[in-house]
């Protein structure tokens with residue numbers, strides 16, 4: 027969440043997080059790369075428009091008006107420069123001056139060659155065990171951030187992949203209201219609102235960027251899992267990909283997969299909620315996964331169908347009031363999976379993204395834990411591909427993305443929690459190939475026809491066939507008539523000659539000639 031350079035008492039007290047690009051000149055002399063025109067230190071802009079009625083504890087949560095509870099000054103970068111000290115490039119740009127355009131292709135995981143699969147799995151594992159070079163996480167709420175002695179900032183190092191897990195946890199955590207009080211649950215900065223698609227898009231971009239830097243490969247792209255193929259099995263759960271099922275425990279991953287060795291972060295939610303602590307970088311038990319194994323909930327023993335994706339892409343309105351998990355005719359609520367695939371809200375339904383999570387039936391099905399299962403990455407790249415196709419089809423029509431009264435964290439101009447430097451939902455509401463430097467190698471299913479449409483098409487086809495038959499018959503009659511008319515005079519002539527000259531010996535042809 028914050029650059030290591032800003033996790034200090036001085037930085038927190040001043041509210042300024044504008045690290046140097048060239049620290050060698052001496053601390054504070056090249057904030058945001060100002061000496062080379064990369065950027066400058068400015069006041070943070072926050073969204074102060076009203077939020078929706080779900081959140082009723084204003085003033086009690088560090089994530090309100092993100093990120094000003096921690097910092098109110100940040101780097102603003104010029105041109106294509108980007109990052110916490112303007113030392114990197116905006117997505118889609120690379121090179122020392124960020125002037126080279128790039129396009130990263132996100133491919134279907136199942137289309138990768140044996141060698142590409144091996145490299146991807148290894149890259150994920152490397153991210154799991156490599157300390158994030160730039161970012162540290164807060165392990166206490168703001169009021170306890172200076173530590174028990176008031177002089178020990180409560181931040182920790184975390185690995186690149188675990189930072190991805192932790193960011194998701196931090197965005198969904200409940201609001202702590204004090205010891206002995208129930209934490210408040212109706213708060214979620216990344217789900218059940220319009221920011222669902224924008225937040226998860228940035229979350230993936232950040233992991234992809236961190237992995238590109240780790241691999242020193244600016245072309246590295248995250249693959250996707252098409253979870254809507256019409257099968258109801260986890261086709262990526264093999265040992266060369268996300269890990270097969272263990273032979274010894276149905277809810278564990280096979281020991282032939284490196285993911286059986288992964289340990290999960292943020293398991294102790296009861297502690298966080300009752301003590302007001304925050305998940306830290308301590309790992310716990312293994313990933314649990316039992317695809318299609320939730321016998322108590324048969325509805326989630328299946329995966330979405332290709333048809334569901336096609337239907338969802340026909341919902342042309344981005345979001346509808348109350349911009350929450352009960353919105354109807356909302357593309358966002360449909361792709362998130364609280365509405366049926368055609369957009370109708372139904373509290374009993376789980377579809378698309380939600381259904382894919384619940385199908386996994388384990389770590390990947392619980393919001394505070396789900397990114398611990400690496401399938402999360404692939405499930406969300408596919409969800410993002412659907413969002414990008416929607417943006418393309420409807421020309422990124424942002425008119426129904428609310429500026430205000432969305433659930434807290436979801437207004438258009440809100441800075442997404444807990445990312446740094448601040449980035450708004452608005453900034454992710456753009457087509458990816460043109461604006462963010464990546465695209466999906468994917469073909470979208472056509473929609474199957476509804477009964478009424480089939481009847482209409484059958485009637486129209488029948489009418490066309492009848493018209494063709496009539497036209498053909500008319501043509502034949504006319505052709506015959508023309509032919510008859512062409513031959514008629516000759517025959518009449520002939521008859522005349524024949525009858526005139528007939529002497530009972532010469533043949534009719536002879537007489538005609």
Ligand SMILES: O=C(O)c1cc2cc(O)c(O)cc2[nH]1
Pocket residue numbers: 217376380381383384390391392393394396397
């Ligand atoms: O119950 C749901 O609909 C549900 C579970 C779940 C898990 C997860 O990680 C998500 O990101 C969303 C989600 N929805």
